[in-house]
Structures are given as C-alpha cells and as structure tokens.
Amino acid sequence: MANLTSNFIGIKSPNPFWLASAPPTDKAYNVERAYEAGWGGVVWKTLGSEGPPVVNVSGPRYGAIWGADRRLLGLNNIELITDRPLQINLDEIKAVKRKWRDRALVISLMVPCDEESWKDILHRIEDTEADGVELNFGCPHGMAERGMGSAVGQVPEYIEMVTRWVKKHSRMPCIVKLTPNINDIRKPAEAAYAGGADAVSLINTINSITSVNLDNFAPEPMIDGKGTHGGYCGPAVKPIALNMVAEIARNPATRDLPISGIGGVTTWRDAAEFLALGAGNVQVCTAAMTYGFKIVSEMISGLSDYLDDKGMELSDLVGRATPNVTDWQFLNLNYVTKAAINQDDCIKCGRCFAACEDTSHQAIAMSADRTFTVKDEECVACNLCVNVCPVQDCITMVEVPKGGLDQRTGRKVGEYANWTMHPNNPSVAAAE
Amino acid sequence: MPNSPQTPGIVAQRLPSSQVAENFATYMPAYEAHEARVAADRCYFCHDAPCMTACPTAIDIPLFIRQIATGTPDAAAKTIFAQNIMGGMCARVCPTETLCEEVCVREVAEGKPVEIGRLQRFATDSLMAKGVHPFTRAADTGKRVAVVGAGPAGLSCAHRLALHGHTVTVYDRKPKAGGLNEYGIAAYKSTDDFAAREVEWLLKIGGITLQTGKELDRDMTLESLQSSFDAVFLGIGLGGVNALGLGGEDMAGVSNAVDFIADLRQASDKSTLTIGRDVVVIGGGMTAVDAAVQAKLLGAQTVTMVYRRGKEKMSASVYEQEHATASGVTIVYGAAPVKILGAGKVEAVQFAYESGETFTLKADQVFKAIGQTLVGEPIARDGKKLIKRAGKVWAGGDCAAGGEDLTVTAVAQGRDAAEEMNSVLMGSGA
Known part of the structure; x- marks a missing residue:
C-alpha cells in the first residue's frame, strides 16, 4: 500500500482525493459521510455574503447525457451557491473540522466584487479553523448574471484584484478556482498568481445545453417551459480539463503555481492523469454524485497499486508528464509509424477500412475474404483505424526504426527534426 | 473393438481420452x-x-x-x-x-x-497467477491452535488465525488437504488441479503446519488436542453417507456418489475410469447432479437422476438442473426407490411414484446421493450437527449447526470462528 498522504499548499490530507465545492459538500451530514467513506478532504459548497441566502429553483437542476446503457457521461447543473443561512454553514464547518482534524476542509467563497464584502466574509469564517479558502470565480450560471462567479473569472484584472484583497485580509491558504469559459486559461492563472494566490483549481463547469426537448421546444433541464445554460461536468469534460491543467503547469509564468485538478475525475486513472500533468491533488464531484461516496475506495486502491507497481511516491507522479507536453512545432516530424493489423485478433468488421477508405488515406486493403491489411506505402499513421477498431490492441502503430525505409515517402527515417527546422517553414527560409 | 457408450456393463474408455479431457475442460471458460x-x-x-x-x-x-x-x-x-x-x-x-x-x-x-x-x-x-499472497502475517502471538479438517472451513479458519499471528496445526485424515474442494467438487468445475494450487497459495501466509493422514479419534483425540493447544477448531465435514435402507444396496455396481466424485478428481486421465452404460443416480442435491453429469461426460449412454420429491424441492438449483439435462441427463421427479434388482450385480432399480405406481429403470451402475452425515461423537451436538462453540473448541462448515453444504458458507464460518478465537485468545472477548 503506497503512502497517499498529500500535502497541498500546506494543507494535509490522508489522500489526494477531495470532494469539490458542489452539492455533495453543502452540509455537515454529507461531508461527514464523505469522510467516513475515506475522502481526504472537501471544499465546502460556496458560501455567500451574510444576509438572506440565494434561492434555488424548485424544478430540475440537472441535465445529463448518457451512453447506451445509461452510463452517465456528462452532467450539467443550474444550482447556485449554498441556499442555507451563512451562520448555519459556519457552525457546521467548525464542528466538522474539530471532529475530523486529519482531513482537509477548505471553504469556497463567492461574494460581490468589492473589498468590504470580501473582508467581511473572511472575518466571519476565521473562527471555523478551516484549512483554507477557495475563491469561486468559475460558476457560469445565475451568479454570473449578478457580477460574481465566472463574471469575475473571465476578467484577469478582477481575479488579481480580489485575490489581493483575500491575501490582505486573511492568513489562510488561498486557492483560486478558474472558469474554463475563456479563450486562454493561462491568463486568469497568471492573474491569480500575481494577486498572491497559493494555488489555482480548475476547471469549473463549462457553459452548456445538454439537450433540447423536441416536444416543448425548450432546453433541458426545463423549468416551466424555459431552460437556461448550465455548467457541464463529468467524464465528458476531462479532456478539456486535462489540457487546461497542462497549459498552466507548463507555462513558465505559472509553473510554480500549485494546481488542484478538477474535471471528470471518475477513477484512479483519471486522477493519476491529472497528477501526472501537474495537479498536486484532485477534486471530484460528478463521480460521487453518480455512484456515491464509496467510489473513493477504488480511487485509493487503484492509485496505491499503480504507485507501488511503478515504485513511485505520490510526489514523484505530480508533474511527471508535464515536460512531455509541448507545442506542435516541436514534435518530431521524422518519427514514422505504420498501422499493423493483428490478423489473429481481427474480427473482420471492416470499420478500419471504412474509416481509412472514406475519410483518410486509402491505406487499408480489403480482400474478397474480408482480410484487412495496411498499405505501408499509403499509411500516414494517423491512428484513426486504431481508434475506431472495436478490438483493443488489434491494430497497433509500429515504429519504423531510424534508417529504415518509409514506403510512403521513399525516404529513410532520419534524425529528430521538427517544424522549426523544416525547409517548408517560411520562418526558417526567412532566417537563412 | 474399443468400448463405446453402448458397451454393456461397467467399463472404461467409452470415449477417446482426448474427448473425455475436452468434456471436462470446457464447462465455464475463463474471461478474456x-x-x-x-x-x-x-x-x-x-x-x-x-x-x-x-x-x-x-x-x-x-x-x-x-x-x-x-x-x-x-x-x-x-x-x-x-x-x-x-x-x-x-x-x-x-x-x-x-x-x-x-x-x-x-x-x-x-x-x-x-x-x-x-x-x-x-x-x-x-x-x-502471479503467485502473490496479498496478506502479511502479524507478529507471532505465541498462541497455538489445532484445526481438524483441511477443508474450506478449516483452511479459512487457519488462514485467519495465522494472519493474526497465531501458530496453527491443521490435521486431515486424507492424503491431501482441501477437503471437499479437493475430493468433493465436480472435476469439470475445478480443472488444472486448482484446489491443490489454492491450498499451496493460501499457506503462503506462513505459520500453518499441515499434517495429512491424521484422523480424529484414531491418531489423536479431542482431549489430547485440548491439552496441547490453546484452542481447537473442528471442521471435519460430514464423513458418513446416508444409506438407502433397501435390500441389494451392497450389490456390485451400487456405490456412493461421493466416492465416484472423489475418484474422478484424483484421476489424471479420466477416460481410464469405469462407468456403466445405464447409470441411475438416486438423490436431488448437488452431489447427485455432479455424479450424473460426470457419468455422462465419461460416456455413459443413459443417465437418469431420480429424486423422491418435486422439482421445486430439489436442493440443486434450477441452473444446475438445466445444466444436467443439457448434458444429457434425464431427471425423474417424485419417485422413491423401492428395490434394487439383480443377481450379484445390479441390473435395474424399481421406483414408485407417490401415487403408488411403480416403474423399473435398467441399470448396470447405481450411485447413491441422498446426503452425508456426521461421524463420531467428539463434542456436543445440536441435533445432527456440532454446536459451534463449546469450551475452547469451535466448529464450522458442514459438520456444524448452520452449515449449508456450501464452500462459501464453510469459509465464512471458519473465518468468523477464527475472529472469535482471536478475541478470546487475546483476552478481548468472552
């Protein structure tokens, strides 16, 4: 059993699996059940200013997309921040933290964009002994209309300003939660860093409409005949989140800024991927909402076995893949592979042929008896056949070794050379 | 002329040995x-x-x-x-x-x-397959426990005791450990010597000594074990077999299904085993199904299982019954054996339906599978079974009250007894 103990910006937890600020962390009852199930930490659902709490809709709050067997692939929601009175939340947070000293408890905050509001809420939470704060600059629905959430997160200057206020009025570690509803994720991360943030967490949910009701002609989830865009999350958003985490991790301006990875983490493997790309820990919501808190058992056993198998510490994994994320222009143009179809595994469905013949490079031949073979002289190694093949590992990409002949180009495979060195690149020509 | 399913009498090699081997190997293939x-x-x-x-x-x-x-x-x-x-x-x-x-x-x-x-x-x-044992034994407690019976209950108990750091000696009267896993499970369900490999793997926890060929009340008594160990677990199973109580039971060709099943498990080339042309199995439990199905796999021409009650009362599940019929076994419900017919060796069995109507099935081989029974009087009983705990003696598995003739139940009882023994031995339980 690998040691999964995590220390994220000084906040210790028995494992790197935290529950994200969301409905599962809205009250003591849920949070205690989560801790009992083994979660390392939670970010308590976002608190707002003192005063009458926000109001949530009483119609459906979630929309979803599913696989054929009702596997939930993506979820969106239009729930706002906590609709419970501030003091009740504060009392519960304090009681829970006292009872569960070894677990991380971070408070998510979202108040109007003025220094007094932030100073006030920070003062009110000081007594809870929570481990840190997370600034919710990500929520894309409802609160953004009121100048909060992603309305702040989309303006780097506001992020820097508010972060500065928080660091000025609180000694707590400060995590800035970023919205993905922006063109370049590096800018808000740089702003948070400049404002003194101890870490960023990402991604918050993505603006979305999951489906349209074609009888009532309204988006789902539908409230009395109307719908609005909600925040998209779950397994479907993971690739987007992974890229954004990697962009921040490899940005020279923010490479020292710790990251809490969020976005579709459902299994140990998802978590390991976020960690490898530079996240110091991960936050989870949709998987817990779909399967219950118990899924953390699988995340713990899986990550532990993986680390043991690799002979690595948790800290060895964090950022291990970051140096291998690069720009397209630095990819080796002299790396040549060819698809190879294992005839013993092939079930002769012909999907590779259809994909290659209709949409790619006509590099697969089909015989009268449905034997499919790769034409090396046509194959550009696009990998589409591998991806559409229903049999895992039936089609693989085999490297043509250096000095070997590429049947397609008629040239021998050469040494590493990328676009910046390529004669077709006008910039290269200009430099000569 | 080699033997075939039609060859009269009880003979070997009714099917080519490669066919028999295949019959026994293809029951439930492992997942890719x-x-x-x-x-x-x-x-x-x-x-x-x-x-x-x-x-x-x-x-x-x-x-x-x-x-x-x-x-x-x-x-x-x-x-x-x-x-x-x-x-x-x-x-x-x-x-x-x-x-x-x-x-x-x-x-x-x-x-x-x-x-x-x-x-x-x-x-x-x-x-x-990796040969890895996933648990590590706790530090030696200095406590010694005797386990009688190396079946699922005994081995499960021994493993859990060893895990807690106790030193365990396991006795079994048979030459191999495993109990019914080794001698009682149908050969087609436990292929490639799985039971023996499982025992070997289980013992990797350490702290367990196996003594085979040692029988209670012959090589040692419960009293001697009680005086030389800190606690005793009895997982002795049901060593006896119920008799039909009919004349002709000792005729040649009439035998216990459990012995047939055990012989099958121990035979490396199963085609060398003899089997009748017309086989009758009397009983309605898993033992009856296992005997009937395997008689068919060996090449018997007709195999009929006769159970005295209705289909719904049969202790073999509907799945097992369907597996038997799909294997070519005929099941007759609601008929009890009346008489075993033959001169020196069995030739037929007469049965009667509840209505009194009788019929006769031709048989050159009859297997009795109407239940097993506890032998010996080692400790207190609850009806026909041992009570689960008396003094520093525990019991579990088929021999004990609550035993269900299931491997999984025996494993659970052995494990739970070990936990209780651990509490008592370490002074944290009553």
Whole structure:
C-alpha cells in the first residue's frame, strides 16, 4: 500500500482525493459521510455574503447525457451557491473540522466584487479553523448574471484584484478556482498568481445545453417551459480539463503555481492523469454524485497499486508528464509509424477500412475474404483505424526504426527534426 | 473393438481420452480481459448492494467489479480475499444463481445478472497467477491452535488465525488437504488441479503446519488436542453417507456418489475410469447432479437422476438442473426407490411414484446421493450437527449447526470462528 498522504499548499490530507465545492459538500451530514467513506478532504459548497441566502429553483437542476446503457457521461447543473443561512454553514464547518482534524476542509467563497464584502466574509469564517479558502470565480450560471462567479473569472484584472484583497485580509491558504469559459486559461492563472494566490483549481463547469426537448421546444433541464445554460461536468469534460491543467503547469509564468485538478475525475486513472500533468491533488464531484461516496475506495486502491507497481511516491507522479507536453512545432516530424493489423485478433468488421477508405488515406486493403491489411506505402499513421477498431490492441502503430525505409515517402527515417527546422517553414527560409 | 457408450456393463474408455479431457475442460471458460471489462461495465455499483448481502462471506462485490472495470484486477482480488480467502474456488463452485446473481438488480429487472462469479474468477486468477499472497502475517502471538479438517472451513479458519499471528496445526485424515474442494467438487468445475494450487497459495501466509493422514479419534483425540493447544477448531465435514435402507444396496455396481466424485478428481486421465452404460443416480442435491453429469461426460449412454420429491424441492438449483439435462441427463421427479434388482450385480432399480405406481429403470451402475452425515461423537451436538462453540473448541462448515453444504458458507464460518478465537485468545472477548 503506497503512502497517499498529500500535502497541498500546506494543507494535509490522508489522500489526494477531495470532494469539490458542489452539492455533495453543502452540509455537515454529507461531508461527514464523505469522510467516513475515506475522502481526504472537501471544499465546502460556496458560501455567500451574510444576509438572506440565494434561492434555488424548485424544478430540475440537472441535465445529463448518457451512453447506451445509461452510463452517465456528462452532467450539467443550474444550482447556485449554498441556499442555507451563512451562520448555519459556519457552525457546521467548525464542528466538522474539530471532529475530523486529519482531513482537509477548505471553504469556497463567492461574494460581490468589492473589498468590504470580501473582508467581511473572511472575518466571519476565521473562527471555523478551516484549512483554507477557495475563491469561486468559475460558476457560469445565475451568479454570473449578478457580477460574481465566472463574471469575475473571465476578467484577469478582477481575479488579481480580489485575490489581493483575500491575501490582505486573511492568513489562510488561498486557492483560486478558474472558469474554463475563456479563450486562454493561462491568463486568469497568471492573474491569480500575481494577486498572491497559493494555488489555482480548475476547471469549473463549462457553459452548456445538454439537450433540447423536441416536444416543448425548450432546453433541458426545463423549468416551466424555459431552460437556461448550465455548467457541464463529468467524464465528458476531462479532456478539456486535462489540457487546461497542462497549459498552466507548463507555462513558465505559472509553473510554480500549485494546481488542484478538477474535471471528470471518475477513477484512479483519471486522477493519476491529472497528477501526472501537474495537479498536486484532485477534486471530484460528478463521480460521487453518480455512484456515491464509496467510489473513493477504488480511487485509493487503484492509485496505491499503480504507485507501488511503478515504485513511485505520490510526489514523484505530480508533474511527471508535464515536460512531455509541448507545442506542435516541436514534435518530431521524422518519427514514422505504420498501422499493423493483428490478423489473429481481427474480427473482420471492416470499420478500419471504412474509416481509412472514406475519410483518410486509402491505406487499408480489403480482400474478397474480408482480410484487412495496411498499405505501408499509403499509411500516414494517423491512428484513426486504431481508434475506431472495436478490438483493443488489434491494430497497433509500429515504429519504423531510424534508417529504415518509409514506403510512403521513399525516404529513410532520419534524425529528430521538427517544424522549426523544416525547409517548408517560411520562418526558417526567412532566417537563412 | 474399443468400448463405446453402448458397451454393456461397467467399463472404461467409452470415449477417446482426448474427448473425455475436452468434456471436462470446457464447462465455464475463463474471461478474456476484454470480456471481463464488458461484463464489469454492466454493474451499476448499487448502494448497499443486494449481491453483497446475499454473499455468505459478504464480499464487497460492487467495489471489486469497479476495480476490474478500472483495470486493477489485483486490487479487485484483494477486495475479495479480504473477506473470503477461498474466493478463487468459490468463483468456480458457488451456486451464484441462488446467491449474489439471483438478487443482482439486473437479474431482477432483466433476467440477466452481472456475471459476478465469472468476474470474481477473473480477478482471483489474475492475482494468483502471479503467485502473490496479498496478506502479511502479524507478529507471532505465541498462541497455538489445532484445526481438524483441511477443508474450506478449516483452511479459512487457519488462514485467519495465522494472519493474526497465531501458530496453527491443521490435521486431515486424507492424503491431501482441501477437503471437499479437493475430493468433493465436480472435476469439470475445478480443472488444472486448482484446489491443490489454492491450498499451496493460501499457506503462503506462513505459520500453518499441515499434517495429512491424521484422523480424529484414531491418531489423536479431542482431549489430547485440548491439552496441547490453546484452542481447537473442528471442521471435519460430514464423513458418513446416508444409506438407502433397501435390500441389494451392497450389490456390485451400487456405490456412493461421493466416492465416484472423489475418484474422478484424483484421476489424471479420466477416460481410464469405469462407468456403466445405464447409470441411475438416486438423490436431488448437488452431489447427485455432479455424479450424473460426470457419468455422462465419461460416456455413459443413459443417465437418469431420480429424486423422491418435486422439482421445486430439489436442493440443486434450477441452473444446475438445466445444466444436467443439457448434458444429457434425464431427471425423474417424485419417485422413491423401492428395490434394487439383480443377481450379484445390479441390473435395474424399481421406483414408485407417490401415487403408488411403480416403474423399473435398467441399470448396470447405481450411485447413491441422498446426503452425508456426521461421524463420531467428539463434542456436543445440536441435533445432527456440532454446536459451534463449546469450551475452547469451535466448529464450522458442514459438520456444524448452520452449515449449508456450501464452500462459501464453510469459509465464512471458519473465518468468523477464527475472529472469535482471536478475541478470546487475546483476552478481548468472552
């Protein structure tokens, strides 16, 4: 059993699996059940200013997309921040933290964009002994209309300003939660860093409409005949989140800024991927909402076995893949592979042929008896056949070794050379 | 002219040995990795899952299936073994259709359960194939425990005791350990010497000494064990076999199904075993099904299982009954044996329906499978079974009250007895 103990910006937890600020962390009852199930930490659902709490809709709050067997692939929601009175939340947070000293408890905050509001809420939470704060600059629905959430997160200057206020009025570690509803994720991360943030967490949910009701002609989830865009999350958003985490991790301006990875983490493997790309820990919501808190058992056993198998510490994994994320222009143009179809595994469905013949490079031949073979002289190694093949590992990409002949180009495979060195690149020509 | 299914009498080689070998090898093939992932994907990860409640050893089934689904079968195996150290054998022999898979929400809703047993086999095979034992023995406690009977109950108990750091000696009257796993499970369910390999793997925990060929009341007494050990566990099974109480039972060609099943397990080339042309099996339990099906696999021309009560009372599950009929066995319900007919050797058996109507089945071989019984009078009994605890003596498995003639129940009782013994030995329990 690998040691999964995590220390994220000084906040210790028995494992790197935290529950994200969301409905599962809205009250003591849920949070205690989560801790009992083994979660390392939670970010308590976002608190707002003192005063009458926000109001949530009483119609459906979630929309979803599913696989054929009702596997939930993506979820969106239009729930706002906590609709419970501030003091009740504060009392519960304090009681829970006292009872569960070894677990991380971070408070998510979202108040109007003025220094007094932030100073006030920070003062009110000081007594809870929570481990840190997370600034919710990500929520894309409802609160953004009121100048909060992603309305702040989309303006780097506001992020820097508010972060500065928080660091000025609180000694707590400060995590800035970023919205993905922006063109370049590096800018808000740089702003948070400049404002003194101890870490960023990402991604918050993505603006979305999951489906349209074609009888009532309204988006789902539908409230009395109307719908609005909600925040998209779950397994479907993971690739987007992974890229954004990697962009921040490899940005020279923010490479020292710790990251809490969020976005579709459902299994140990998802978590390991976020960690490898530079996240110091991960936050989870949709998987817990779909399967219950118990899924953390699988995340713990899986990550532990993986680390043991690799002979690595948790800290060895964090950022291990970051140096291998690069720009397209630095990819080796002299790396040549060819698809190879294992005839013993092939079930002769012909999907590779259809994909290659209709949409790619006509590099697969089909015989009268449905034997499919790769034409090396046509194959550009696009990998589409591998991806559409229903049999895992039936089609693989085999490297043509250096000095070997590429049947397609008629040239021998050469040494590493990328676009910046390529004669077709006008910039290269200009430099000569 | 070689023998064939039509050859009269009790003879060997009714089928070519390659055919017999194939018959015994193809019952339930193991999953390929891809098949396992697809099967695992069907699990809904139910809350407070009914399958887990139905499992006598309470394996966390949704968790282990999720661990398979996420590509960590070794973690899945650990989840299984933590509750049931013989999860490998149970994956092969559990009547899952009446336990976990019967209550799977997808069985209830669709009539098609998640294939929990086969998934369990995939996970346990994966870890055992690496020769890895997933647990580490605690520091030696200095306590010594005798376990009588190296069957599922005894070995499960011994393993859990050893895990807690106790030193265990396991006695068994047979030359090999494993009990019914080694001698009583149908050969086609435990192929490739699995029972023996499982014992060897289980003993890797350390702290367990195996003494085979040692029988209670012959080589040692309960009193001698009580005086030389800190505690004793009896997992002696049911050594006796019920008799029909009919004339002609000792005729040539009439034998106990359990002996036939044991001979099959110990034979390396099963085609060398003799089998009748017309075989009659009397009984309605798993032993009867196993004998009947295997008689068919050896090449008997007709095999008829006769059970004195109706189909719904049969202790062999509907799945097992269907497996028997699909294998070519005819099942007759509601008929009791009246007379065994023959001169020196059996020629036929006469049966009577409840109505009194009689009929006669031609038979050159008859297997009796109407239940096993406890032998000896070692300690206090509750009816026909041992009470589970008396003094510093515990009991579990088929010999004990609550034993159900199931490997998985025996494993659970052995494990639970070990936990209780541990509490008592270490002074934290009554």
